[in-house]
Amino acid sequence: MTRKPEQKRGPRRPLSEPNHQRAASTPSDTIMPTTFLYSNCADAPSAVQDELQAASAAGYGVDPQHVFWEVAPASVPALQRPRLRALQHQAQPGDAVVALRLCSLGWSVPEVLATVRRFRLLGVALYCVQLSRDDLASTTPPEAVEVLRAVAALEGATRSVRVRESLAAAKAMGRQVGRPPKHTxxxxxxxxxxxxxxxxxxxxxxxxxxxxxxxxxxxxxxxxxxxxxxxxxxxxxxxxxxxxxxxxxx
Structure with missing residues (x-):
C-alpha cells in the first residue's frame, strides 16, 4: 500500500483569548446621565411628591432617590443652601437638574443668574418648568436667561438712580451723607x-x-x-x- 506523502503544516494558530480578556477589550457600557429634581419650595414629603408628578407631567422623569429638597430661608444665598451644595457635588457633567419654580434657584434675579452660571461651569443642564423648556445653563444662553440679565441690569440701574436721588435730597436738607466721620x-x-x-x-x-x-x-x-x-x-x-x-x- 502506497503511503501518502505528509502535508507540510502551517504555523499553529494562537489560542483564543480567555473570556475576561475579550471582555476587557470591548468598549465599556456608556453611563446614562442622571436627572435630578431640586426644590426649595416644598415643605413636606407630600409636596415633594406633588413636584415629582408635575415634573413628570412636564416630560422630566426623575427617580425619587435623585430628589434634593430643603426649606432654606431667603437670607441664605441659593448656592450656600446645604442640599443644593450636596447636589452640586453629586451631579456629573452631562446630568440634568430640574426645578419646578424659579424661586428654587434663588430669591432674586442676580441670585438665579449665579445659580445658572454655577451649573454651566459644572457642565450640568438646568431646567425650570415654570420659566422655559430650554437648558438655562447652556453655553449659548437661551432667551429666558437673556431676559433675566436684562431685568437684573434694569434693577441695578434703578437702584443706582434711587441712591443718587436720596443722597442729593439728604445733602439739600443739610443731613450727613455716608458713614459718620471717625474723628471729631x-x-x-x-x-x-x-x-x-x-x-x-x-x-x-x-x-x-x-x-x-x-x-x-x-x-x-x-x-x-x-x-x-x-x-x-x-x-x-x-x-x-x-x-x-x-x-x-x-
Missing part, C-alpha cells in the same frame, strides 16, 4: 495742626493712633473744607452788604 472736628484740627508743624504722615498717624490712610484723607479733605468755608463767608458778606444797601435806599 477737634481731632481733625489737631491732626492738621501736627502736619502743619512738620510731622510726617506716619508720625502723625502714630501720635493719634490711626492709620496713614486716615491722615491722608483728612489732609486731602482740608482744601475742600477751606474752599467751602471761604464760599460761605463770601456769601454771608454779600448778604450783609445787600441788606445794608437795601436799608440805605429805604
Amino acid at each position: 472736628p477737634e481731632q481733625r484740627h489737631a491732626i492738621l495742626s501736627a502736619l502743619s508743624a512738620g510731622y510726617s504722615v506716619s508720625e502723625t498717624a502714630r501720635r493719634f493712633n490711626t492709620s496713614r490712610q486716615t491722615v491722608l484723607r483728612i489732609r486731602a479733605a482740608e482744601p475742600l473744607a477751606q474752599r467751602a468755608a471761604a464760599v460761605a463767608i463770601a456769601d454771608a458778606d454779600a448778604d450783609v452788604e445787600e441788606s445794608a444797601t437795601e436799608a440805605a435806599t429805604e
Whole structure:
C-alpha cells in the first residue's frame, strides 16, 4: 500500500483569548446621565411628591432617590443652601437638574443668574418648568436667561438712580451723607495742626493712633473744607452788604 506523502503544516494558530480578556477589550457600557429634581419650595414629603408628578407631567422623569429638597430661608444665598451644595457635588457633567419654580434657584434675579452660571461651569443642564423648556445653563444662553440679565441690569440701574436721588435730597436738607466721620472736628484740627508743624504722615498717624490712610484723607479733605468755608463767608458778606444797601435806599 502506497503511503501518502505528509502535508507540510502551517504555523499553529494562537489560542483564543480567555473570556475576561475579550471582555476587557470591548468598549465599556456608556453611563446614562442622571436627572435630578431640586426644590426649595416644598415643605413636606407630600409636596415633594406633588413636584415629582408635575415634573413628570412636564416630560422630566426623575427617580425619587435623585430628589434634593430643603426649606432654606431667603437670607441664605441659593448656592450656600446645604442640599443644593450636596447636589452640586453629586451631579456629573452631562446630568440634568430640574426645578419646578424659579424661586428654587434663588430669591432674586442676580441670585438665579449665579445659580445658572454655577451649573454651566459644572457642565450640568438646568431646567425650570415654570420659566422655559430650554437648558438655562447652556453655553449659548437661551432667551429666558437673556431676559433675566436684562431685568437684573434694569434693577441695578434703578437702584443706582434711587441712591443718587436720596443722597442729593439728604445733602439739600443739610443731613450727613455716608458713614459718620471717625474723628471729631477737634481731632481733625489737631491732626492738621501736627502736619502743619512738620510731622510726617506716619508720625502723625502714630501720635493719634490711626492709620496713614486716615491722615491722608483728612489732609486731602482740608482744601475742600477751606474752599467751602471761604464760599460761605463770601456769601454771608454779600448778604450783609445787600441788606445794608437795601436799608440805605429805604
